[in-house]
Amino acid sequence: MQTLQKVLPKYTIALALVFFVTVAYLLTRGNTVDVEAGEVTYAELVQAxxxxxxxxxxxVANLSSELSGTVNYIGALEGQQVTAGQTIISLDNAQPGISVREAQAAFLEQQAVNQEKTMKYSRARNLFREGALARQDLDEAKRISSQAEELLEQKRLQLKSREDELKKIAITAPFAGVLTLQSVKKGDYVTANMLVARVVxxxxxxxxxxxxxxxxxxxxxxxxxxxxxxxxxxxxxxxxxxxxxxxxxxxxxxxxxxxxxxxxxxxxxxxxxxxxxxxxxxKPHTLLVRKSSVFDDNHKSYVWEIEKGKLKKQLIVTGASDLTFVEVLSGLQQGDRVALLPEERFREGMDANVLVAKAGKAE
Missing domain, CATH: 2.40.30.170 (Efflux pump adaptor protein, beta barrel domain)
Known part of the structure; x- marks a missing residue:
């Protein structure tokens, strides 16, 4: 018991020393914060x-069929290159071909009639010059010849229209490119105005x-x-x-x-x-600080400036900004160091243990 009484005071003193050392450490260490810092510098401010x-x-060309019919030919598949004018698909539709043949026959028939009427008008002019034909008969021959010319032009236009219609059975690429859509295969039935291909x-x-x-x-x-x-x-x-x-x-x-x-x-x-x-x-040659460094207090802008190793709550006036930086109009100078990320625990006068900023943060 006497030995225990002698030992206890020694342990009590040791524990007291540890306690006071710990408190002293916490008090001094608690006034020091790790701070990532960056420099205020002049640079070009790019606003975007x-x-x-x-x-x-x-x-891009969306190609639709202008006629109905069964697909009888595939000229290109989805994902393939095509050239201007290349047939992508064609349809089996007999009607346009029949219409072209009928229009050709009508044109040839009218062409023969026109030749006959032209020859008659030519003979009438000769007879009129010789005094063997009256003016009234000449005018009638001219009218009939002109009418035949007009009918021939109508037949020619009808033939061209039928030929254009025949071309519609083939769907072609308007320019060179790639087929990003080709939605049919041989044997499919296509209706008029159906989207069948896309050229890009x-x-x-x-x-x-x-x-x-x-x-x-x-x-x-x-x-x-x-x-x-x-x-x-x-x-x-x-x-x-x-x-x-x-x-x-x-x-x-x-x-x-x-x-x-x-x-x-x-x-x-x-x-x-x-x-x-x-x-x-x-905006060239502008004094800039990172946006992340600036915080608001009572509708005013501040940064935590690191001055002589201590934190200082510095009032600044800001101007234009981009996504990353903001212009400093007053309150800081080139070379000043500020905390990149202000924290709630920061207080005026705290010792700042400046850390090396991660790549891209300081600039």
């Missing part, structure tokens, strides 16, 4: 409008994006844009605003804008999803 959309082929010119693409109506006044033809495809996220493509559709959707409150690639782009397809940034203003 963010938009999403899709890749579209500049030339894959040599040139455009981008269609939807712009919020509030941003439309900032958009002008010729403005530069940067396009990123979801399928190729590491690639950046330069584009330019080519067309603005002057109509706002009453439901989505957006307007359509078309962008054209500055250079030919390979490896893309119509329908691919894209994001675009359309540049509407560039």
């Amino acid at each position: 409008i963010y938009a999403t959309g899709f890749v579209e082929a500049e030339a 010119d894959t040599s040139k693409y455009v981008v269609s994006v939807e712009i919020d109506e509030l941003d439309v006044p900032r958009i002008r033809p010729g403005q530069a844009a940067v396009v990123v495809l979801d399928a190729l996220p590491t690639e950046r493509y330069d584009a330019v605003v080519s067309r603005i559709v002057p109509q706002t959707d009453t439901i989505t409150k957006t307007s359509r804008v078309y962008l054209t690639f500055r250079k030919a782009v390979t490896g893309i397809q119509a329908g691919m999803t894209i994001t675009a940034n359309i540049v509407y203003h560039i």
